[in-house]
Amino acid sequence: MHQEVLFLIFRRMRMPLIVLISAYALSVLGFVLIPGQDDQGQTWHMGFFHAFYFVSFMGSTIGFGEIPYAFTDGQRYWALFTIYLTVISWLYGIGHLISLIQDPAFQNVIRHSRFLLQVKRIRKPFYLICGYGDTGEHLENVMSERYFNSVVIDISPERIDHLKVSQLRLEVPGQCADASNPSALRDAGLENKYCVGLVALTNDEDANLKAALSAKLLSPKLKVIARAETRDSEANLLSFDTDVVINPYTQFANWLAMAIHSPSMYLIHDWMTGIYDRPLSEPLVPPKGTWIICGFGRFGKAVCSYLETEGIRTILVEADPELTKAPEGTIIGSGTEAVTLIEAGIHQAAGIVAGTNNDADNLSIVMTAHALNPELFIVGRQNKSRNTDLFRAAKVDFIMQPGAMMAQKIAAIMMTPMLVDFLEMARKMDDEWANILISRIIALTGEEHPVTWKIKVTANAAPALYEELGKEHAVTLIHLQCDPRDREERITSVPLMVQSPGELPVLLPDDDYELHVGDRILFAGLPKARNSMSWLMNNYNALEYVLTGEERPSGIVWQWLSKQSSSKEEASKVINQA
């Protein structure tokens, strides 16, 4: 911590300090020993008090004059010597201190201790993110957007510098460190009681493996999400109970297959997990005819197998079929030149996937394909986030950014696990179901991006609601969706899923679903709907108003008064009836 900095300063400053003390001691002693003269011309010896006083101001300012009496020549002689002595030792000391501050090793220690302090100061649940690459950056954006804390480590100092200058809403502590080093993970808060999980996203399979392993060993309660590119490391990660393993290639291919199979379903996924600031993405309708796939690497292979399960015919274009073990009938070439694409039958094809790991090649494929067949549905794989503008300008119908997609998926897993369950279940529904849901959401939110949130009917999370459930009024979903200012109005929200303890989750529950203690409900809607719902769950009076239409007096005095008046009314009623 800061002690380390202090120790380093003192150890390095030991010599200058000793030099300074010695210079002062020698100068003071000289003035005490050398005889002077007082104003009567008598011999006079300077005391330690005067000597120390004189040397103190002489050393720092070269003097206010000779005190208390004018010096003799002998004293001046000594003063001349001590001026240079003290000034030089001051310069030596200060120079040493400055060079120490500029020392890169010292700077590292300072940076490190500042990082430790930042991590220690986090008083909310946070995730430890290893690897601030493309995916990490997207993930940070999504997380800080939702005010979810995190700590980042990356092996490259440039990436950490990039993190420091990026304008995130939250302060994200970042440190240049190796994720495969357990003590670096510990410094980044792995064993901190607020740390809820670790995300291993580095480019190095081995580092991801080690980070996940350290997390599982050092604090087993953590949720561990790891990225794996090969089946071997995927199996390895799963063997020690890594909670979620994400393969960017199959993930990406899976989403593409979903988009072709059911565009509405893809749109639901994208809306629910996307970044709120972005405008709503338009529904896309990728055609179902023959598709040309350029690049048969790990990504191309995953896309092919997913498209085949959808029953879509694919034609492969690959520059090096032997290396990638491409099947027979593969067109040889990179796809960037017209000849290859024509050979692959671009004029008859319905869509093309530019899926190499090189953005320049992908852009070139996109532009050639567009020139040859303007009707073609073009899917472009964008590897680097800095090329976003190029891909937008190149008229790509569907830009797939593996980094962004992984980040969306991971953020959903981290922050709203219930949303992940919902999306899993939703995938099993048909296209029509998805269309209905899309139109319901659009009808409510219009152009704005919907957000999703979860409520839990427990004494802690929803005190007002919890108490009300024990009383005579049944609370249904419709009540939760009333505007607490005017119960005739509805807030803009759609209940997506209800999960009662011990029962199977229900998709799109009806409005008259009756709430029970322990229910968890997932909603989609506008942020202001989320706010008014949390008001209802926490404020007894607001909930009472929504349920009964009556405003309950809030203070004890008013409650007593209203009780008095209502009992009077009842009494008069009784009298009248009688």
Next chain:
Amino acid sequence: MNLEKVIFAFFIVLALTLNFGFFYGDIADPRVHHVYELYAAIVVSLIATVLKVGDRTHIGAVLLATSLVADLQLIVAAFIWGYVVYVSKTGLTPENMSSIISMSAGALVANITSVILLVAETLMIRR
């Protein structure tokens, strides 16, 4: 033999001996306590403090603490001396002298602790 250890022990022991030299003698008699000896004790004690700083072991921390106590006591003693001679001008009366010497006696105890710790550490190493 390690030159660093020699210098280190030299200053710690010298701080004790000078301190003792100043302290030794009738507590109220200014003739047996010389100001030069107090001065030397302060300077050596300060140097010993700087030498002790930066050691991160537990015994190092206690050594530093004893030295800081000795510095504090001696500097207060010097401050009293300067005050009675130059500011209040009461001079080195027996009362004043005995308060100066009792401050230095406190510093002496701290310095003795420091030397005991030094000896203990040396014995622990057994080399």
